[in-house]
Amino acid sequence: MKDLIYLDNNATTRIMDDVWETMVPYFIHNYANASSLYHSMGREANAAVEKARIQVAQALNCQTKEVFFNSGATESINTVLKGIYKNYQSKGKHIITVKTEHKAVLTTLQDLEKEGALVTYLEVDHTGKIDLSMLEKHITPQTILVCIMAANNETGYIHPIDEISAICNRKDCLYFCDATQYIGKFQLDLAQTPIDILCLSAHKLHGPKGIGALFIRRKSKPIQISALIAGGGQEHGFRAGTYNVPNIVGLGAAMVHIPHDDAIMQLRNDLENALSAIPEVYIHAKEVSRLPNTTSICFRHILASELMTHCPQLALSSGSACVSGTRDPSHVLLAMGISKEDALATVRFSLSRLTTKQEIYTTIILITAAVKKIREHSPIWQLFQAGLIT
Structure with missing residues (x-):
């Protein structure tokens, strides 16, 4: 209007003109399936996907093999919470989050509680701030994941993700950060901030809807997350489904210019x-x-x-x-x-x-x-x- x-x-957000222009050719001129590698159009589409992966990795200062494409943060949240819970029960069933997390987190955790997960919901003060000493206190040898967003989508409050990362690293506990609102407003250097798992959505940073990225840090002891969607083995078997090439290209373009x-x-x-x-x-x-x-x-x-x-x-x-x-x-x-x-x-x-x-x-x-x-x-x-x- x-x-x-x-x-x-x-x-x-509104998609930026330059982002849209990078996407258009993959709707009209090269509409090939990026998994069809036996002809030139398919290989070109695949190359476009990998270029976008490089753009995301460079923006986050991580490795390309740590970046996985999916439909957005809600899918990432479901994949991570359900996948971690499934694979780490030999260590424990305890997950820590915050009462002000996005509903995608809270609803998924409520479902996991019905399956036996033990969830601690940290309190916040009148500004939305958590007590970091209470976070550290609640982490036990049975804690398999801390899930705390980078910035609140309603109030804009920014959590101290550097300090949270340090606590989790010190306590040998995985840290999953929903950075959906943070990415696009600030640069985030994952080589400096040791977040283990992070998700983002393109449509929050002037990219297209329906595409996002999940970062999973490569560690000496690999992080075990089961695929939420099984199928043709795309994304090294981690996320099946035909590549949404135009949107992936759009995400990569949007990540290039984070002001x-x-x-x-x-x-x-x-x-x-x-x-x-x-x-x-x-x-x-x-x-x-x-x-x-x-x-x-x-x-x-x-x-x-x-x-x-x-x-x-x-x-x-x-x-x-x-x-x-x-x-x-x-x-x-x-x-x-x-x-x-x-x-x-x-x-x-x-x-x-x-x-x-x-x-x-x-x-x-x-x-x-x-x-x-x-x-x-x-x-x-x-x-x-x-x-x-x-």
Whole structure:
């Protein structure tokens, strides 16, 4: 939509023109199966897949043989959690995660608990931060995996992945990091940060939907993860299925240019400063390290759904795209100790490198006017002003 201001980039980003242009030939001109190596078109498609693997590996500073393509982070999460649990039960059945993890993690672990997995869900404080000493305390000889994301998709809070990696390395425990929101905003050097397993999705960094990569570190004692999808033996037997050549090429192209864009943070700060001037508005996790494009703002005594309905010119969300269609409050905010009422009053704004200063200015005007209009007709707001509720 031409006039829509898109501020839901943590859900998905617009594919960049140069990325799309690299993909088009593999839809139209070279549409061969990359596993068909006995003719030139198939070999060319296969070479394109391997070029993309090199691009991903160079961006992460890892080896190409440590990179596996799949449909995205949700598939990676299922593959890793189920595969590790299946293969490491001789050591133990204990997995550690955080209450604010993505639903793909939490739901998969709940399923594994029904099969006998023992899962520790670490608490967080009001900013979303975990106590690293508690993480270390909970790791036992029976702990087979620590699963903690790099950055929260709702609040933008950045976990200290260097410290988490060091703890897991010291305690001889595997560390799996969902870096879906982190990659695309920051460079991550896997030669410096000893994460064992990491996943990402292209559509979070201006690439195509339906493609992602899973990094599995090569170690002297190989990490054992069973294939989630069996079939023709693609990806060295780790992930079967016909190669999605155009999307793989798009992922590689998107990984080539990962900016550290201070302009996004400045626009985010301008938005926060202006909207913070509205009475009874506060920003979740503002005082800690966050993604530069993300802000989660509570407009107290207003339903986020009502506020977004009053601003049809804005593309926003009330939390994760995977659950924002539900009426339940965000599990992330509830874990942070936020009340149900304030969680339901929270809107997530997530910018991208395509967001303009004019769009932020317009957003400020539209949100400010909508809050004022809703509160003018709100019995709840009148009760608050009268001091009858807090």
